[in-house]
Amino acid sequence: MLAFAAAVLFVIAFVVHATETSTEAVFSPTSLMLVGLALLALHSSGVGSGWAPRGRGRRR
Template structure:
């Protein structure tokens, strides 16, 4: 799920950069891209992947 959110944020950052839109500093292209990279790093680290199966103890 975080990987999809990262892809959407990368696309938004691309559109802001390609269309040369003037936004405030919070929604600048680089800031949106950095949020996307953060979400991608969390996805790769396994955050948000759901519950993990525990091995049974005997």
Template sequence: MLGIAAAVLFVISFLINAADITTNDVFSSVNLMLLGLALLALHVAGIGAGRPSRRR
């Protein structure tokens, strides 16, 4: 789920950068990209996974 959220943030960041839309400092394309990277790192770490892995 976090991987999908990261992909959405990357797309929004790309659209803001490609369309050269001026936004305030909070919603700049770099900040959205960093949030996407943080979500992607959490996804790779296994946090927010849909199903916990079962150990035997």
């Protein structure tokens, strides 16, 4: 899920950069890229991978 959010941020950063849209410093293409990279790092470390099952076997 975090990888999808990062991809969306990369697309937004690309569109802002390609159209040379004047934006505030918070929404600059560089800051969006850094947030996207942080989300990809979290995804790679397993933070957004989902829930793991609690037990390996069935309960009796």
